Amino acid sequence: IDTGVDYTHNAFDNCDAQTFQLTGQTTLLNDLVQSEHPYGNNEETTFTIHKPGYTNIAVHFTNLTLEEINGNADTTDRIYILDGNNATIAVYKGEHSSFWTPSVAGDTMHIRLVTDGSVTRDGFVIDQVINGTTNVTMDWSSCSRVAGGWDTYHDDANPLDDHGHGTHVAGIALSQNDTYKGVAPSASVVAVKAISANGKGYASDVLAGIEYCTSNAKRLNISVISMSLACGGNSCV
Ligand SMILES: [Ca+2]
Ligand SMILES: [Ca+2]
Ligand SMILES: [Ca+2]
Structure with a gap:
């Protein structure tokens, strides 16, 4: 998330x-x-x-x-x-x-x-x-390391990163690089985008993302949620 x-x-x-x-x-x-x-x-x-x-x-x-x-x-x-x-x-x-x-x-x-x-x-x-x-449904079947996802910030099915931080964190978790191996190199990812392109977001979108992950634990085989977030303004998580 x-x-x-x-x-x-x-x-x-x-x-x-x-x-x-x-x-x-x-x-x-x-x-x-x-x-x-x-x-x-x-x-x-x-x-x-x-x-x-x-x-x-x-x-x-x-x-x-x-x-x-x-x-x-x-x-x-x-x-x-x-x-x-x-x-x-x-x-x-x-x-x-x-x-x-x-x-x-x-x-x-x-x-x-x-x-x-x-x-x-x-x-x-x-x-x-x-x-x-429907044409708003992402087909992840051809993607070996991505099991699914959602964008709770924009309310759409495509969680493509427009900032970079989420991809960076995914690399720490999943990298298969010989030198810079991630902590779970054989895992795949369910990408939930809850934070905007400028790195800011809302607690409620993060909470919706947690709900997405917990309710999909069985369907998408989710066992760990990664979040690295900071607190600011009135929206602290
Ligand atoms: Ca999107
Ligand atoms: Ca209300
Ligand atoms: Ca209200």
């Missing part, structure tokens, strides 16, 4: 992960899946979409409007997208309109709304479901 990882580096075998295509059968939901408008404070509500027979599943939001991070005012208002085994595959905050989530194997998707004790916004509406893959 850091600024991301430059998985295209030759130490990661020049991993060239791309997104899947938007492919499959889309279906409009007869009954919209949606939060209260506005949602409440201190909420933890899980919505489940179950489509027997689907091999892959993702959902389409017409809009998602949660409390935004604003300067030093952090927020833990989040929507977590979970697969049928309750592994987090995506996390969103703030405002997004008309978008597909990443797709997961299986026929079940959970949408978990978690809010803090102040500031409520309109919430979300889901209008479509797909039996297939």
Whole structure:
């Protein structure tokens, strides 16, 4: 959990992960899946979409409007997208309109709304479901040393490093260089980008990253979380 990882580096075998295509059968939901408008404070509500027979599943939001991070005012208002085994595959905050989530194997998707004790916004509406893959889902299958990841800072599926620190730390952990060998040279990485290009970030994005790792411990075989962070302003971790 850091600024991301430059998985295209030759130490990661020049991993060239791309997104899947938007492919499959889309279906409009007869009954919209949606939060209260506005949602409440201190909420933890899980919505489940179950489509027997689907091999892959993702959902389409017409809009998602949660409390935004604003300067030093952090927020833990989040929507977590979970697969049928309750592994987090995506996390969103703030405002997004008309978008597909990443797709997961299986026929079940959970949408978990978690809010803090102040500031409520309109919430979300889901209008479509797909039996297939979406073009915001990263395909890591060709990458020998990268098992997965997410970008909790930008709310997207691509954790590519735009700073350098995360890649540096990944090297300390994973390097296979004969002279500068890492502490776990045979391990692979799950890259969670929670810190921005200028090296700053928010406690809530780090916490969402921890949630991503713990809920994916089994699916992505995560046994260790590395974080090297400092504290500043009102956002101390
Ligand atoms: Ca708040
Ligand atoms: Ca709030
Ligand atoms: Ca990104």
